[in-house]
Amino acid sequence: MGKKIIITAALCGAGTTKKQTPYVPITPEEIAKDAVACAKAGAAIVHFHVRDEEGKNTMETERFVQVIELVREECAKANVDIVLNLTTSGAKFPEDMRLAHLPILKPEMCSYDPGTMNWANSYVFLNTPQFLERLGLVAQELQIKPELEIFDGGMMGNVDYYLKKGFLKAPLHYQFVLGVSGGMDGNIDSLNFLLPKMQPGSTWSATGIGRSHLPVLLAALSAGCDGLRIGLEDNIYMDKGVLATNASLVERTVKISELAGREIATAAEAREILGLVKHV
Numbered sequence: 001m002g003k004k005i006i007i008t009a010a011l012c013g014a015g016t017t018k019k020q021t022p023y024v025p026i027t028p029e030e031i032a033k034d035a036v037a038c039a040k041a042g043a044a045i046v047h048f049h050v051r052d053e054e055g056k057n058t059m060e061t062e063r064f065v066q067v068i069e070l071v072r073e074e075c076a077k078a079n080v081d082i083v084l085n086l087t088t089s090g091a092k093f094p095e096d097m098r099l100a101h102l103p104i105l106k107p108e109m110c111s112y113d114p115g116t117m118n119w120a121n122s123y124v125f126l127n128t129p130q131f132l133e134r135l136g137l138v139a140q141e142l143q144i145k146p147e148l149e150i151f152d153g154g155m156m157g158n159v160d161y162y163l164k165k166g167f168l169k170a171p172l173h174y175q176f177v178l179g180v181s182g183g184m185d186g187n188i189d190s191l192n193f194l195l196p197k198m199q200p201g202s203t204w205s206a207t208g209i210g211r212s213h214l215p216v217l218l219a220a221l222s223a224g225c226d227g228l229r230i231g232l233e234d235n236i237y238m239d240k241g242v243l244a245t246n247a248s249l250v251e252r253t254v255k256i257s258e259l260a261g262r263e264i265a266t267a268a269e270a271r272e273i274l275g276l277v278k279h280v
């Protein structure tokens, strides 16, 4: 068997709606239930966004606290272990708010989106230089590992810049999020372009959005990824016209990874591979 593979479940994201799929977890209870189900199915990391009472994306600290406290409680009850990865994205929200949940909840990882782009021709996915400097410093101070979500090629150079300036610290962990319109396509060409641009000694994971979900997963596996991200944030289908659940996507990823000769990393093993610090 080859090196262990880290599966990340991205449960709901900011945009997936109940109209698109009834299986997307929206309430704190649904999110906590899916986190436990994904952990049982083989996910080592769970990536969280939270929603308000109406199901809309929010970066309100109180909501994060409510959701993550429940997640921690339910995981303890079910005796499962996950690495918490909390989002910091949310262009519509004040930059202060996008950081405010980190010192309170002390997750092991947070997202770090090193650049701005037009998201699917609908809004500006805004990550100002000032915000990226602040987030880099806050993450270092709190010993939270930033997950560098790479949507587009230019973001690789930005990572190099923030590393050189001391806002990021090696070893780095990249998450290639491919197939968002406005960013790079979800295919093997994009991975071939991006992978040689990583800093030496880095780890990496990948996910394809929508129809590129499975192609990117397979390409990443064949390229020797350290991790794979799946989940209803990125893709709602198991097959053409067949809706997925988060747990079913994890189960499929476990099967495919094992077929490719990879063992599945536990949360404890993911901490070791990524050099994470458990705070809580």
Ligand code: ZN
Pocket (backbone or CB within 6 Å): 010, 013, 014, 047, 048, 049, 087, 111, 233
């Ligand atoms: Zn996300």
